[in-house]
Amino acid sequence: MGVVRVTTDRRGQLVLAAAALVAVALIPVVAAYLQLGGAAAPHDTTVVRPGTHAETVLSRSVERATPSLPASYAWNEREGAVDAFRDALSPRLDALRESRLVDGTAYVVFYDPAGARAWARTRCPGGPDRQFGSCRTDGGVVVQSRDGRTHVVAVAFRIRVVGPDGHATLRFVATR
Numbered sequence: 071m072g073v074v075r076v077t078t079d080r081r082g083q084l085v086l087a088a089a090a091l092v093a094v095a096l097i098p099v100v101a102a103y104l105q106l107g108g109a110a111a112p113h114d115t116t117v118v119r120p121g122t123h124a125e126t127v128l129s130r131s132v133e134r135a136t137p138s139l140p141a142s143y144a145w146n147e148r149e150g151a152v153d154a155f156r157d158a159l160s161p162r163l164d165a166l167r168e169s170r171l172v173d174g175t176a177y178v179v180f181y182d183p184a185g186a187r188a189w190a191r192t193r194c195p196g197g198p199d200r201q202f203g204s205c206r207t208d209g210g211v212v213v214q215s216r217d218g219r220t221h222v223v224a225v226a227f228r229i230r231v232v233g234p235d236g237h238a239t240l241r242f243v244a245t246r
Contacts, residue, residue: 121231121240124166124177131162132225132244140219145203151220152208159225178230181210185226185241193224222246 135158143151163179170177186207194205194214203215205223212224224245231238 121229124229125242127166128227129244131159135159136222140221143220145215145218145220148213148220152211155222175233180228182226182228182241183210186210186212189224189226189243
């Protein structure tokens with residue numbers, strides 16, 4: 071009589087089960103990859119206006135440079151208030167001018183006296199029923215008398231944005 075040998079090879083089943091386990095484990099990784107933009111996405115057609123970064127920085131900078139001015143300067147000391155405001159804003163303007171040089175974009179920022187005068191003409195109320203005093207402009211800075219104190223209410227800027235794709239000049243008024 072011959073010997074009948076029955077072998078059970080479970081190695082193939084083990085390899086198949088391991089492959090299935092790895093495949094199931096990779097599903098969350100692939101999903102995360104696709105959601106985070108790892109796959110090729112259609113071209114972004116959003117147009118970013120030149121100077122948007124500069125406008126944001128200037129708005130925040132004007133806001134941060136002015137809070138203590140009214141307490142320190144009466145209306146008849148408004149020239150000193152404007153000088154103090156410019157001194158407080160100067161480091162922020164310098165930082166903006168240097169901020170995007172690595173990206174190849176440069177910001178050239180100037181005060182805009184004509185823009186300040188235009189803003190004051192249209193936005194500062196006049197007449198007998200106004201709550202605050204009149205506005206004055208000083209080299210791009212609009213100040214107003216409020217309860218006999220000097221308040222910076224707006225600052226007009228002219229911004230030249232120079233980048234690898236060209237240049238643009240825009241005017242911007244940061245208000246308080």
